[in-house]
Amino acid sequence: MKNRRDDFHASSGTITAFLLLGKASELAAAGRLEEAAQQVMAHLRKYPEEPQGLAKIGEIAMLLGALGQAEHFLRRAIAAGRHGRDVRRQLASVLNQQDRLDEADALFASLQQEQDEPALLGDAGAYLRQARSQ
Numbered sequence: 001m002k003n004r005r006d007d008f009h010a011s012s013g014t015i016t017a018f019l020l021l022g023k024a025s026e027l028a029a030a031g032r033l034e035e036a037a038q039q040v041m042a043h044l045r046k047y048p049e050e051p052q053g054l055a056k057i058g059e060i061a062m063l064l065g066a067l068g069q070a071e072h073f074l075r076r077a078i079a080a081g082r083h084g085r086d087v088r089r090q091l092a093s094v095l096n097q098q099d100r101l102d103e104a105d106a107l108f109a110s111l112q113q114e115q116d117e118p119a120l121l122g123d124a125g126a127y128l129r130q131a132r133s134q
Contacts (some may be wrong), residue, residue, distance in 0.1 A: 018043070021056055033064050051082030058087070062094050070094045085111060
């Protein structure tokens, strides 16, 4: 039979793991991307398919220029239930940086359609249009 103390330790493990994501965000914002990635990986060792951690490591990989890894983790985050606009926008940006313009354009267009937000395409949309015309 579990007691309250066991529940506390189980929940404090969860809190600690999610604190790692907060720390990772702070480190990434300070430009300490390698350290941020280490924090997220520690989180993902405990929760391998947790969508927020997958999205965060995808974002950090993108910032480090590891576009293939960024795409992999962002797609896993989306498949695991993290399909908010921010994650899909990051995926579209990764696809754009990989010169996969058709995929990026389709994703940007679907994001724009969801919530008629013309500013969403902004520079990325202009870049796509310019790249297509060359």
